[in-house]
Amino acid sequence: MARRKPGWIPDQHGAWAMLTLPFALGAAEAVRAGVAGWWIAPLFAFWMLGYFAFHAASGWLKAAPRRRPAYLKPLVTYAGASAAAGVVTLALGGLGMAGWVLAYLPLLVPALWLASRRRERATLGGALTVAAACLMTLVLRFPHPQALLTAGPDAAAAALLAAGLFAYFFGTVLYVKTNIRERGSRAFLIASIGWHAAATLAAAVLAASGLAASWWTAFFAATTVRAAAVPGRGWTPKRIGLIEAGFCVVLCVCDLVW
Template sequence: MKIVVPNQHGAWAMLLIPYILGVAASSFRLIHIPLFIGWFFLYLATYPLIMVIKGNQVSFYIKWAISYFFISFVFLALVMFAEWRLIYFGLAMLPFFLLNIYFVKRKNERAFTNDMIAIGVFCIGGLASFYIGQGALTSEGWSVAILVFLFFLGSTFFVKSMIREKKNKRFRWYSWGYHFIALLLIITLKDSWLWIIPFVPSLIRAISLYNKKLTIMQLGIIEIINSVIFLVVTSFLFL
């Protein structure tokens, strides 16, 4: 039997990095394990659910959606039994998911706004991870969400400038300008210039690789490497 999993490979980094940074910025607790499992299967459930909304093989995908949601519910229920306030994070995700459904219905899932919405959802996952480790949402927890949002928004600009908008010269300047602005924002928000280090590779690749003939696989590998660098360096700075 073919296992149904999301086909957007970049989203896996968005799933993992905010969560791991939430742990790095707070402290690891055993409850992080069932929380992640629940979060993981909740993410898996979104893909077959979207297929159902699109009307693609409804009977097939709805079984997978229900299965994933059930597993997610079991683990998240265990976590909320220990910390019921996590329900607020789930409620915060709901408007984002409804907006995602709106774009699916419009057959415009690749819209830039929809990408921002997806990043926002994963940032909430990072906030939940931080909250579990810290017991409260402090400024450090919000900085996790901000840094992750800025990083993945940069990835969105870069990938679109290389694929869908590669012939759009104006979008090139949007991408480059955003990466410079992100560095300025980080310098403003954080108390040390060291925090710009995880974002420097993003700026370099956005400028140096523009207009280069790269395959989708090559772009994916570049983004994986860049994401790993961001994760490792940012985790070190939080420790």
């Protein structure tokens, strides 16, 4: 069996839901608000190809000097294709969309720095990439970032959705670590359960204030239960991944229906 060439296919299987779910929900919000357009299609291509380029760049940064040339071809290919999709996005959606670059730089630059130190799997690295993914929800709802300043309640609602997605996906980063890389770590288990419990409490407060739908409370309560009950059972990564896929489906359906 031929060995897969490095840099071409990302090996972070859990990243696919994190990349697509915020984008899908952001697109749904754009449709609801009447701001959707043909720019969404090339933006999706830009987003996915950009992730492939980011993966190749991370591989190049952390690779030994003698192995770096193997990452150049996928890096140049994906970066070039992503740039082309970005140009089409700006042509269809307006140059104002480029303003979002300023929001992404503080997230992507430190993430690449961590990769150069071979610490891309650190908790901070996970937080940065999750934040970048969830920010895409706001990009789709407000393609021109300056619109956020005058959107009022609509901006708050979109920000809460992005925050809810961040709370879930970063909680998943902690939860997965308690089952795999940090299995047996009491500190990580406490951090994971504590994060999910705090998200549940925040959701309950927001729901009681009328700022968030009540289903968020039930959703985070369920994730808290799994964060406490699953670690230590020796479940396979595949089984854990399938359960998280189910949570993603539930989250998506709840947001679209309610």
